[in-house]
Amino acid sequence: MAQRGQVRRERARIRSDHFSTGPYRGFVDTPGAVIQYVPRSGIVDLGWGHPLPALLPVEQWSDAGRTALREHGWQALTYGAAPGPGPLIAWLTDHLAEGDHSTRASEIFVTNGASHGLALVADLLVDPGDVVLVDAPTYHLAFPILRDRRAELVGVPTDDRGVHPARTAELLERLARDGRRVPMLYIVPTFANPTGRCLPPERRVELVDLARRAGLTIVEDDTYRELAYDGPAPPSLWSLAERGTVVRLGTFAKTVAPGLRLGWINADEDLVRRLTGLGYIHSGGGVNHTTALTMATFGTSGAYRRHLSAVRGHYAAQRDALVAGLRASAPDLRISVPGGGWFLWAELPPPVTASALAPVAEAHGVAYVEGSRFFADGAGGDRAIRLSFSMLPPDELQQAAARLGEAVRSAQAR
Numbered sequence: 001m002a003q004r005g006q007v008r009r010e011r012a013r014i015r016s017d018h019f020s021t022g023p024y025r026g027f028v029d030t031p032g033a034v035i036q037y038v039p040r041s042g043i044v045d046l047g048w049g050h051p052l053p054a055l056l057p058v059e060q061w062s063d064a065g066r067t068a069l070r071e072h073g074w075q076a077l078t079y080g081a082a083p084g085p086g087p088l089i090a091w092l093t094d095h096l097a098e099g100d101h102s103t104r105a106s107e108i109f110v111t112n113g114a115s116h117g118l119a120l121v122a123d124l125l126v127d128p129g130d131v132v133l134v135d136a137p138t139y140h141l142a143f144p145i146l147r148d149r150r151a152e153l154v155g156v157p158t159d160d161r162g163v164h165p166a167r168t169a170e171l172l173e174r175l176a177r178d179g180r181r182v183p184m185l186y187i188v189p190t191f192a193n194p195t196g197r198c199l200p201p202e203r204r205v206e207l208v209d210l211a212r213r214a215g216l217t218i219v220e221d222d223t224y225r226e227l228a229y230d231g232p233a234p235p236s237l238w239s240l241a242e243r244g245t246v247v248r249l250g251t252f253a254k255t256v257a258p259g260l261r262l263g264w265i266n267a268d269e270d271l272v273r274r275l276t277g278l279g280y281i282h283s284g285g286g287v288n289h290t291t292a293l294t295m296a297t298f299g300t301s302g303a304y305r306r307h308l309s310a311v312r313g314h315y316a317a318q319r320d321a322l323v324a325g326l327r328a329s330a331p332d333l334r335i336s337v338p339g340g341g342w343f344l345w346a347e348l349p350p351p352v353t354a355s356a357l358a359p360v361a362e363a364h365g366v367a368y369v370e371g372s373r374f375f376a377d378g379a380g381g382d383r384a385i386r387l388s389f390s391m392l393p394p395d396e397l398q399q400a401a402a403r404l405g406e407a408v409r410s411a412q413a414r
C-alpha cells in the first residue's frame with residue numbers, strides 16, 4: 001500500500017514537473033483543445049518533437065482513406081483481425097524486408113504507435129518492483145510509461161559513444177547480487193531522441209550478445225530509422241539478434257502523421273501470440289483497424305514511398321538550417337550533427353547550465369528542453385539541451401539559432 005502511494009505521488013510529481021515548464025506548458029488542461037501543441041507568443045520553440053504542419057499528407061491520406069473504404073467496404077469498419085489487418089501486415093513484411101532484415105508476418109503486431117507498443121511490452125514483461133534499464137540519456141516520455149508498470153528505472157553506464165556494454169554487464173551482475181529482477185532494457189539506438197546519434201555497429205553486436213547471455217529483453221525503439229538523411233541507418237538490434245532477445249517498436253508517427261496513432265511491434269512469434277491473446281484485443285479486435293487498412297492502401301499505392309522521400313528532403317534541409325544557424329550564431333555550443341531523426345543535442349559552454357539558461361533563452365524568445373529531463377534520475381545532462389528541428393521551417397530555425405546564440409552570450413556574461 002505504502003509503495004503504491006509513493007508511486008502515485010512520484011507519478012504526479014513527474015507529470016506536474018513535465019507539463020508545467022518548457023514547451024509542454026499547459027497542454028494537459030486546455031479545455032476544448034484539438035491538438036497537443038500550444039504556441040507561445042513571441043517564442044520560437046525548439047522544444048516540441050512534432051512534425052512541420054505543412055508536411056502532414058492531408059490530401060494523400062484522404063485519397064487513401066476513400067480508396068480503402070471502396071476496396072474493403074464494410075470490412076474496413078467492422079472489428080479487425082487481432083494482430084492487425086492482413087493487408088497492412090503483408091505490406092509491412094515486404095517493406096521491412098527492403099530495410100535491414102526480413103520479418104515474418106507472424107512477427108508483427110499492429111499497435112497505436114511506439115508509446116502503445118512500449119506500454120504493451122512492459123505490461124507483459126515487467127512486474128511491479130522490477131528494475132528496467134534505460135539508456136542515458138533517452139526518450140523522456142518513455143519514463144512515465146515504464147513507471148506506470150511500477151518499475152524502478154536505472155540508467156545504463158554510457159560514454160560518448162553511447163551505452164557501454166561491458167559496464168552494463170557489471171551493473172547487471174551487481175543488480176543480480178542484490179536480488180533484483182531486470183527483465184528489460186529500453187533504448188533508441190538509431191537517430192536517438194534526444195541526441196540524434198546512432199549506437200556504433202560494434203556496440204550493437206556487443207549489447208545484443210550481452211542481452212542474450214543475461215536473459216534480458218532489449219526493447220529497441222526504432223521510431224526514427226526511416227528518417228535517415230546522409231545514408232542508410234545502421235542495422236537494427238532486431239536484425240542482429242536471435243529471436244526472443246529484441247523487441248522492436250515501429251511507428252508511422254514521424255514518417256506519416258502522429259495523429260494516426262499507428263505503429264507496430266516486431267517480436268518473436270510467442271510474444272505476438274501473447275499480445276493477440278490480450279483480453280482487450282479479444283474484446284475489441286485489432287487496434288485502430290480502419291486507420292491500419294488505410295495505411296495499407298497508403299503503402300501499397302506508392303504514396304508512402306513518395307511521401308517519405310519528400311519529408312526526408314525537408315527534414316534534412318531543416319536540420320541543415322539549424323546546424324548552419326548554430327555554427328554562425330552560437331559557436332560556443334558543442335553540437336553533433338545528427339544523420340537522421342528530429343533532434344540535435346547541444347552542449348553548453350561552462351559555466352552555463354541548461355536550467356540557468358532557460359529563462360534567459362525565453363527572454364530572448366527561444367525555448368528548448370533541458371538535458372536533465374532525458375536521464376531517468378534527473379542526474380546528468382545539466383549542461384546539455386535538446387533542440388528539435390522538426391516543427392519549424394528553415395528561416396525560423398535560423399532565427400531560433402540567432403536568439404539562442406544571444407541568450408548563451410548573455411548567460412556567459414552574468
Ligand SMILES: Cc1ncc(COP(=O)(O)O)c(C=O)c1O
Nearest residue numbers: 049113114115139193223251253
Ligand atoms: C523515441 C520515441 N519513441 C516514441 C515516440 C512516440 O511515438 P508514438 O507517437 O508512435 O507513440 C517518440 C515521439 O516523440 C519518440 O521520440
